[in-house]
Amino acid sequence: MRFGIVVTDPEDWTARAIRDGFSRQGAESVYLNFSSLAARIGPDLRLRGDGTDLLELDGLVVRDLGRSGSADVAFRFEALSALQELGLSIVNPPSAISRAANKFATSIALHQAEIPHPRTLVTTSLSAAAEFVAEHGRAVSKPLFGYKGRDLLLLTSDDPGPLQEILAKSGVVYLQEFLESTAPTPRDIRVFVVGERVAGAIYRVAPQGSWISNLSQGGAPERCPLRDEMEDLALRANGAVGTVYSGVDLIETVEGLAVLEVNGTPSGRGVFQAWGIDAGEMIAAHILERLKV
Known part of the structure; x- marks a missing residue:
């Protein structure tokens, strides 16, 4: 079995974790930077990326598509959709990535699923x-x-x-x-979902003087014990958006937990740093199980 991992930065932690997860389970994988994506349409349809014939792969895992402009992004999503229609297994599915990337679409999906969400x-x-x-x-x-x-x-x-x-x-x-958190310090909760399982959860604690807790903005990952309510909300939100794996962000309020966002291309580094949980290996294992390898 051979898979493509769509990623811009080959040193990306999560992409490497997924690649290593495939390797440990006997599957090959190759990084694909979609900045070199090419579709040739004629008697046959050919889609290539980084010199790889994408239709010869057994599946794609999307870590990040990269972008240079709105037309470029549209082309990359349409190419993913075409590959899926041609029978290639893609995780996350293009429709789910699109829904998670568009906060309006995410909010609509959460509302329709009756999942607590800020006004x-x-x-x-x-x-x-x-x-x-x-x-x-x-x-x-x-x-x-x-x-x-x-x-x-x-x-x-x-x-x-x-x-x-x-x-x-x-x-x-x-x-x-703006929902007031009941937490002692500014933080939210990132729950990492893979398939029908919750891999683990972390608090993302905002740096001093800030209310923004994203790890890429200086937030720190800390262990968050899982509760039934967290698992239920995260799995429901994952299902509502249609993602196979996701990072579901929750906030603690006086009325209980609410879902802030669903990330369709989440980093697994935080949950590994806090708990030693290898979400990349879980993603690879889930994909191989889906394909009944």
Whole structure:
């Protein structure tokens, strides 16, 4: 069996963990950087990446697609969809990656599955956005297609200026009510899901003076004991978005846990640092089991 691992940085921790997981279970894998993706359409359809014929692989694991522009991203997603339609096993499926990457689509999926989620507004209207912030007092602005905690803003009704800047730059604003955490320090919970199992959970503790807890923004991973409510919410959120593996972010509130986001291309480094849990090997094992190897 031979698999492709779609990743931009060959030193990426999670990509290496998945590769090593395949190797320990007797399967081969190769890194694929989709910046060299090429589709030849003629009498036959040929899709190649980094010199590899993608249709000769047994499956793809998507760690990150990379990007250089909106047209490029659309091409890469359409290529994944074409490969899936041609029978290639892809984890996560293109539809799930797209749904997880688009925070509006994620919010809709969580709402329809009746999963606790912050009140949210997505709008192109400055007045609607200002009204939402005023209604809740504080709101978090997130890029609709953001990642790694970048460009998060905490907005208050006292200063509408940032809303104008966001709309001028992006044309749309995604707002969530700011939920007060019951935790002793600013943190959230990242639950790592693989298939129908929860691999483990960590607290992501924000650095001093910050409310942003993403590990890529200086947050620290700490052990989080699993509770039934965490597992239930994480598995339901994973199912709602359609991901095979995911990082489900939860926040502790006076009303219980709520799901903030579902990451369809999560890093497994934090749960390994905190617990020694190898999510990469679990992903590889799950894929091989799905293919009944």
